[in-house]
Amino acid sequence: MDQHKPNGSQQHPQPNALPALSLSILGVEPLDEFIKEIADFVHHMIKTRRTDHPDEVGSFEVEAKIGVLKERGTGSRLQMPVLVETIMSPEFHDVRFESNMSSHQHKHFNGLLNNLTATSNQPSHPSSPLHHSHHFLKDSFYTSDRGKIRVTRDEKTDAVECIQKIRLGDLNIYSPKRSADWRVSVSVEVPCPxxxxxxxxxxxxxxxxxxxxEFSIDLTQVTSTTSAAAAPQIFHELEVEIARPDMLLSTAARRGDPNVPELERSAFDELIRAFVNNARILVRNSIDGWQ
Amino acid sequence: MDQHKPNGSQQHPQPNALPALSLSILGVEPLDEFIKEIADFVHHMIKTRRTDHPDEVGSFEVEAKIGVLKERGTGSRLQMPVLVETIMSPEFHDVRFESNMSSHQHKHFNGLLNNLTATSNQPSHPSSPLHHSHHFLKDSFYTSDRGKIRVTRDEKTDAVECIQKIRLGDLNIYSPKRSADWRVSVSVEVPCPxxxxxxxxxxxxxxxxxxxxEFSIDLTQVTSTTSAAAAPQIFHELEVEIARPDMLLSTAARRGDPNVPELERSAFDELIRAFVNNARILVRNSIDGWQ
Incomplete structure (x- = not known):
């Protein structure tokens, strides 16, 4: 893993050594088009969301799922004539996204994240520590006159949550150098009776x-049952989510506002930058074994 | 223009303010896949070049030309279902690259670069100054048994240079958000009689x-004549070039070498990073008016 580390003034001149370089003719790194595109997309979804109907007011959820983009026709992984990670146009409908990974892949990520949790809790680690928790949840889906409703019960605490999840939009990210692609989704979760x-x-x-x-990385094994007669299906998923909807909303509201201090004005973009960085790190650590 | 500026420890906690974020779960920014791809490409071209024949030993030239990728069939600008700048696979042959811009576009860049030269020479400027020089050159091309030879005469100094330019490879960069695309080319310039x-x-x-x-940005008006009878054609071009072939070669030789200090080991990648940043800044400042 590399950090942006321009040659700094601490460099001691050496024969044949490259003199310290400016980042560019302007002295700055040009804006990262990729991260800005995702930030603009999420921001647009949040700002254009109707909030005038009480049945539609809820929490924004921004998540990145790790998976594979598959061509609708052939069922094979998407192939595009590009060499590096790129964001697909939402008008490109020839692909579907599959977030189901093999149990082997799931185990691989479990090992990686457990190791990172352990090392990040050591004082020498450069970043703040990860914490993990284990949840057993049961989702039941109901059809109602206002759409599909999900009732989630935490099997340890018996806490129950009823929500209607409204998908606002997705961006697919094609990642030809890696074993996996990813998708950013913005949804609203509306509490309901x-x-x-x-x-x-x-x-x-x-x-x-x-x-x-500010992030939650969820590694989930899902056992799904459509009826008592049908055999249950098992899926494995990995996603990164922005953990606090209120923080997401408050930073989005102040994005680019000239009346607030620079740190607050850019907080939304910094949140999305770390979100994208985390998704990239997971994708780059993926191994073969997508189903 | 934005710099990477994570929220630092100087932040004063505010109600609703985003706490200082790590760059990622690993504490670092993941490697920029785009810049690494270009660095790997240039490095590969340099390292795999035959040097066993004296007629083929010359200086490596790395340049980025600003232009437009056009579909071979329709002659229209390439359209791909992606939202952000990406590197086309060299196996994708359905496009040709045209570096000719309108005289209006040429004038626009001339104004921008003159302004930047002026402001960069003021003490408050964050980067080192630009310098400009004006050259009048005459190229004559000859066909010989070893290929096409270019004789260049500097019309002010009468200095003459004879070279055979051997193209080693190109990478096309598609830039759907901008008015222009670009191409990175690696060549060898072999001096000859x-x-x-x-x-x-x-x-x-x-x-x-x-x-x-370490860079030269050349804005050139070319008047080309095939025969005395034919009307001359006028072209306008913009390119960024790595200025010192010996520096390019010496940093490439030490890329990733564990036996040299970290600054020397990463110098090649830092050179390519600044090169890519400069090409991006030019592309992002392009206006409509490609021919």
Missing amino acids: RPIGTATLTRRKDRLSYSHE | RPIGTATLTRRKDRLSYSHE
Whole structure:
């Protein structure tokens, strides 16, 4: 892993050594187009969201799922004539995104994240520590006149949450140098009353949740059941999420505001930068074994 | 223009303010895949070049030309379903690169670079100063048994240079958010004896050369003549070049060498980073008006 480290003034001149370089003719690094595109997308989703109807007011959720982009026709992984990670146009509909990984891949990430949790709790680690927690959740989905409702019960605490999750938009990121692609999704989770009737689908989630600063990295094994007669299906997923919807919203509100101090004005972009960095680190550590 | 500026420890906690963030769960920024790809490409071209034949020993030239990628079939600018700048696979042959810009675009860059030269020479400027020089050159091309030879005469100094330029490879960079694309080319310029006979093509170059640290930014008006009978054609070009072939070669030789100090080991990548940053800044300042 590399940090941006321009040759600094501490350099001792050597024969044939490159003199200290400015970052560019302007003296600065040009804006990272990739991170700005994702920040603009998330910001646009948040700012254009209707909030005039009480049934639609909820928390914004921004997540990056690790997976594979597959061509709709062939079912093979997308192939584009580009050499590096890029953001697909949302108008490009010839792909679907699959976030299901093999149990081998899941185990690999589990090992990596457990190691990182251990090393990051040592005093010499350059970043703040990760913490992990283990959750057993049961989701039940109901169809109601306002759409699909998810009831989630925490099997340890018995806490119950009823929400309607409204997907606002996705951006697919194609990553030809790596074993996996990724997708950024923005949703609103609207709390709602507990539905009555029978669930159309239930799933159990065995989730290892790694928290780091403003992010939650969730490694989940999902066992999904459509009916008592059908065999349950098992999926494995990895996602990074911005942990605090209120922080997301307050930094988005002050993005670029000339009336607030520079640190607050750029806080949203810094949040998205770290979010993108984390997603990239996970993708770059992925191994083969997507299903 | 933005610099990478993570929230630092100087932040004063505010209600709702984002706490200082690490760059990622690893505490570092993940490697920039785009810049590394270009560095790997240039490095590969240099390291795999045959040097066992005296007629093929010369100086490496690395340049980025600003232009437009056009679809071979339609002649329109390339359209790909991606949102941000990306590097095209060299196996993708459906495009050609055109570096000719309009005289309006040429004038626009001339103004920008003159302004930057003026402001960069003021003490308050964050980067080292640019310098410019004006050259009038005449190229004559000859066909010989060893290939095409270029004889360049500096019309002010009468200095003459005879070289055979051997193109080693190109990388095309598609830049959908901007008015222009760009291309990185690696060539070898092999000095050779002055040819005899008649030139097949002559061109006059009116070149404004802006130098900044290890780079030369050349804004050139080319008047090209194939025969006395044919009307001359006028082209306008903009390119960034790594100015010192010996520095390029010596940093490439020490890239990643564990036996040299870290600053020397990473000098090649820092040279390419500044080169890419400069090309990006020029592309991002391009206006419409490509021919």
